[in-house]
Amino acid sequence: MTAVVESAPYTVEEVCEHFDPVMGLEVHVELNTATKMFCGCANAFGAEPNTNVCPVCLGLPGSLPRLNGAAVESAIRIGLALNCRVRERSGFARKNYFYPDMPKNFQISQYEDPIVFDGYLDVPLDDGTTWRVEIERAHMEEDTGKSLHVGGATGRIHGADYSLLDYNRSGVPLIEIVTRPIIGAGVRAPEVARAYVTALRDVLRGLGVSDVRMDQGSMRCDANVSLMPKGTSTFGTRTETKNVNSLRSVERAVRYEMGRHAGVLLSGGAIRQETRHFDEQSGTTSPGRPKETFADYRFFPEPDLPPLEPSADWVESLRAGLPERPWERRARVQTEWGLSDEELRDLVNADALDLVADTVDAGAPPEAARSWWVSYLAQQANTAGVALTELAITPAQVARVVAMVAEGTLTNKLARQVVDGVLAGEGEPDEVVAGRGLAVVSDESALTAAVDEALAAQPAVAEKIKAGKTKAAGAIVGAVMKATRGQADAARVQELVLERCR
């Protein structure tokens, strides 16, 4: 494939000589609740098409939605983490439009009264400063199914020979988080956009409410961009860029659109209000299919669902249970663990911070925990081609291995074999030690010491053995086996006893 050079007519620096960029970011997040938003079907990614479906999420005639309380809880926790207010009485609305992957031809969403609103997120930028992004609202809605267009050149509906529909995703709970216009970022607008989505991802991951995988679509970002001539305060016409599937793409898409808008405006043209698609390969955007008619979604209150009135007590208990914000946690552990900036960055970049912290919480010293995750386990993940978080070992298991090393039960070399055993599915660390006979008692010097100790404790028996009565060795072997809690090899102990009495 030919590499296409990313090019926009103007750099952001050039753009900002003439204009102030205005951004609005809409992030859709799929919640990782066990079941869908309005039915009991599993909320799972990657199942065989149309296997996680029922009359409700297929919108069959006569079916009715039943709200999943876990989704509401996640929505409120997200709102609280984003410093939002929680509406005492909100409700659902129907957004009406026809599309085959939406089985009712309306989407249950929230319209005038989103469950949480008026918040902000203080976003850490690369230079250590903070940018406050104001959150207008976050609302709940159900996801649609997926269409697969077969045939034709573009993979889009136009020109396709036929389409396949998969409703597994239909009814998966979504939260849409909408910012207020982000003004004044100037040349840093693309960076702010990326930093915001990054910070939002970290917050959501910390809450444990979503897988936040942009590559799998569990987090999706639409970037609205417009330019206003410097010194004015009237927003220009905006475009909405979709299909932005990575953090880096958020930055690139905003940068490209800024340059493109400036090119059009400075050559006397006008920006058309439209949806554009981001292309990962070229780093450019292209117009989506123009809407032939103005979309009137005919929102009206969803008559099948009563108003949502979360009690103040519930909201406060959810607030009390919020986790530390990721960057606050970072600052704290850096001090507590005595990390350099570089060490901290390595941990963050390796996606290991949470794992190390959880290992520390499970009782391991920070240095040992960090060392395991960033060296040996990172190597294993790399070899297996999986993310560190996807390794089949838990922080608690790592902490147990660290503890056994500290107790002297395992050497570092043996500990790595125990970890291998856990990764290979052989069970808990203690089970691997037993199963593989890895305890330090199989170590020659340790066994020898145990034998010497037993001989010293029973000098009469030792004398008998030395006198050639080898049968007496049984008593010493028994004592050693007892001392090693049966974890030594009895035959080898026998040999050692005879050796030491020679």
Place this chain on the structure above:
Amino acid sequence: MSDTQRSGAGASGEELLSLDATELARRLHAREVSSVEVTRAHLERIEAVDGDGGGDGVHAFLHVDADGALAAAEVADRAIADGGPVSPLAGVPIAVKDNMTTTDMPTTCGSRILDGWRPPYDATVVGRLRAAGLVPLGKTNLDEFAMGSSTENSAFGPSRNPWDLTRIPGGSGGGSSAAVAAGEAPLALGSDTGGSIRQPGAVTGTVGVKPTYGTVSRFGLVAFSSSLDQIGPCGRSVLDAALLHEVIAGHDPRDQTSVDAPVPPVVEAALAGARGDLAGVRVGVVSEFAGEGYQPGVSAAFTDAVRVLGELGADVVEVSCPSFSYALPAYYLIAPSEASSNLARFDAMRYGLRVGDDGSRSTDDVMSLTREAGFGAEVKRRIMIGTHALSAGSYDALYGKAQKARTLIVRDFTAAFETCDVLVSPTTPTTAFRIGERIDDPLAMYLADLCTIPSNLAGNAAISVPCGTSADDGLPVGLQVMAPALADDRAYRVAAAYETARGESTGPRIPELRALEGSR
């Protein structure tokens, strides 16, 4: 059909058809008659009088499941013979309006667009019928998606009024009420969005109840207007309706608008009412529901009914509910608005009719062609009205204003129920009109629901009970008794007292089908 084919050991098939559900249930439990005999008698009655829609039969049914019914009857007979606990209506046959899902029968909603669809699940109410041992005979005709007052909007031809086969049986649930009136089923389920149980009850001389909104699960009821739809019982007596009411009512977690409250004691109320004492009951006559547009014979029958209530000891007063005049226009904005959204799912993609899918057309075109071919004129009219009422430029002036009117109507009810225990009115302003008479005049058709709509908008309970016949044309008239939400038992008590006082002086409950017999 010859007499030798008729079944029934102790009682003739004909006699079984004339019994109400209460008496049938008594004989079934006493094992004087079997459910199979009762079911077979009704299946034979259907065979004899229902026709196929093209002819001049009653055409109450769109689908009859004789084998399924007889199998269910056998199960009920065994349960009764085993002597274990069975529900009061076990073994009694019932007809189900064809907008409630059934796994063993089609569900058409009277529309072509659901052609070939077999639901994979039972409506909650159907499950409750089965659990209680009732015997579903089949699915009854209705105006398409329950939109209409005559069943003339059914894609499968109108049902006919057993009192006069040239007349409508009311709508939308004309099939259910006609089946009950014609002796084809002792009981039926209907759904009432603006009067679709009560108005057919009134014009067929049967009882129809719209329970309090949310007290009977809507899960499996194909939605017309979600905030108004309510399933309810149809029967030949108030007590029959009450017995069925207690089978189908109760909280259902699958319907979030379902009320989690005890079912009002309607059977007890019907029995108490039948003792004929209404001393101290405050009955309000709604003054707005009289005068111009009311057939004189209907007004006279209603006035006489009010007199009877007074004689039973009720304190009768006149009450004014001025906002009820907004009910009809508000209804014809809210119901179509919700319907325009509810009916969007019928798009040929997943089930039902698909038109124009010849490989050359786009998805949008196939959707349009299917909806064009699959929906009838009235459904299209309401989808367009509703789409307009919800559109950005009209929402406040139409849908928004209708919701305000709805609030005013609720307030009128609240005020009236401060001074009255129940309100009464004629159920519908006229007796059954002739088939074809109003079909080209939607506004005249809509007037049939004038008196019934306010209870849907407010979500309270209402019952229509036979109120004799109109002196003008000898056709049945209905008395409507309205009660506050969750006070359904009050309406039952008053209706049962009136029913008992009136007796059976106005003629046969099961009219002779002379027109049909003549044609055979």
